[in-house]
Amino acid sequence: MKESEIHDEMDVLLRDSMTAPPPALPTKFAQQVTRHVRSRRLSQGRRRVLRLYTLAAFVVVLVIMRSQEIEWYLIGVSVVATATVGGLIRAWLR
Numbered sequence: 001m002k003e004s005e006i007h008d009e010m011d012v013l014l015r016d017s018m019t020a021p022p023p024a025l026p027t028k029f030a031q032q033v034t035r036h037v038r039s040r041r042l043s044q045g046r047r048r049v050l051r052l053y054t055l056a057a058f059v060v061v062l063v064i065m066r067s068q069e070i071e072w073y074l075i076g077v078s079v080v081a082t083a084t085v086g087g088l089i090r091a092w093l094r
Contacts, residue, residue, distance in 0.1 A: 026032075042050065058079070065075045 061079070062075065065078075066072075
């Protein structure tokens with residue numbers, strides 16, 4: 001097959017794909033995805049793992065910030081601000 005024939009075939013394929021109607025999702029697709037995503041709840045064990053991870057991350061942040069000689073009140077302000085934003089986001093998502 002010659003190079004010009006390959007280009008001609010590609011041109012035909014491209015023209016066909018440009019004139020074809022775009023694919024469409026089912027009309028209830030967004031509702032189905034939303035229902036599936038929102039129906040997920042963490043089990044008790046997974047919530048416990050998430051809490052332990054949060055606590056460990058908090059301790060690591062405290063140790064690192066203290067090792068950088070950051071004052072305790074600045075550490076407190078940053079932790080409280082982060083917790084407040086996290087709580088607001090959680091409340092907003094519910």
